[in-house]
Every structure is written in C-alpha cells, then in structure tokens.
Amino acid sequence: GAGVSQSPSNKVTEKGKDVELRCDPISGHTALYWYRQSLGQGLEFLIYFQGNSAPDKSGLPSDRFSAERTGGSVSTLTIQRTQQEDSAVYLCASSLSVLAGGYEQYFGPGTRLTVT
C-alpha cells in the first residue's frame, strides 16, 4: 500500500512569507508526527497528533509554527513569517497507535524548505 506522502517535496520562499506543508499519513494510522531536520543536525520533534486527543505541541519552536490534522487523516504544518533559520527538511511520520513507544513510525520523504 501507499506510504506516507508529503507535499511539496521542495519549497523555496522569501523571508517573511507564510508556508504550508502537507502530510498524508498511511491510511488507518492514528498517530501523526512532524519533525524538523536542519543541516548537520538530528531530527527535532515538533508536534504529535494522538488520535482524537489534544496534540502534543511541546516541540514547536515558536508561535509562528502551527499544525492541524483534519478528519484524523491529512495534516498541515504552517509556518508564518518564515525566517532563514526555518530552512530545513520537514519530515512527517505516522504510526498505527497513539502509543508512540510501542509502534513503528513510518516516515515520509520530507519537504525541503529553503527561506531566502
């Protein structure tokens, strides 16, 4: 079956503009995660949607970052007033269960964001 898909694959934007990144998780996966991977850095947790519960937003770096998950499926990560330090690869993952520790996370290919 289809894996996790993300769009766009690449996004170049000017500083100060808003961007939206999309993630389509694997059908039936109740948990969805967003991560950021900056050049030379490890994966940084951003936000975690756990079924119908309130999302864990503890990793969002600033209030310019927000995410929503509509209908328990597709998720959109929005970055407002982008800054150059927002340039990174944004990865989305999904898993079968809201129990992040027990179930495998499947990653999408990522969206490479470049802020000029």
Next chain:
Amino acid sequence: KNQVEQSPQSLIILEGKNCTLQCNYTVSPFSNLRWYKQDTGRGPVSLTIMTFSENTKSNGRYTATLDADTKQSSLHITASQLSDSASYICVVTILTGGGNKLTFGTGTQLKVEL
C-alpha cells in the same frame, strides 16, 4: 549536551568490511530503542526496535545490541555494501506523564567505498 549521543560522527569503510556504530543515551525512563537508516534525501527507515528486556535484534546484515544497564546500544553491519551508505540514527523512547516521547541522536554518516 544531547541526551542521545552517537559515535563516530562519520565513518568510511571498504565494501565487504564490517563496522559497528555506537549509541549512548542518558534519557530515562526507557521504553525502547530504535535504529533507523536514512538515505540522502529520504525519510528514515526502521532497522530494529528493542525493548528494555531485549539484548539483541537482527535484521539481515544489521544486528543491534542493547545494554540497558550501561545505557549503550550498538549497530553492527556485516559484509557492508555500497547501498549501506547512509545516515544511521539511534532513537530512544522515554515514558512521560503525557505519553511517550522520542529522542533522536544526531546520527552516524556511513560511506561504503569500493
């Protein structure tokens, strides 16, 4: 200081040789530890996942070990192939009051050459 430290940061080996990557962690309480392989421009792909009670887990030419007492894990790659060239990431899951959280290491960049 990162709570999940990996070493070496990068490694170059010849095709056919074996290698071992290290992961030391300080996070607790521990739930499980995973190793991921991430090819350039791609998302991470899971290699192994081990719980507290498991000491070793194999996946083809990849064998992971875990010592929960010393909080160390290793990933051993046997008979390396050119396609093994990638970043290998160690991920530790901890238990929190709000659920489980994943902490990622910065990875080891492996290059396999002819």
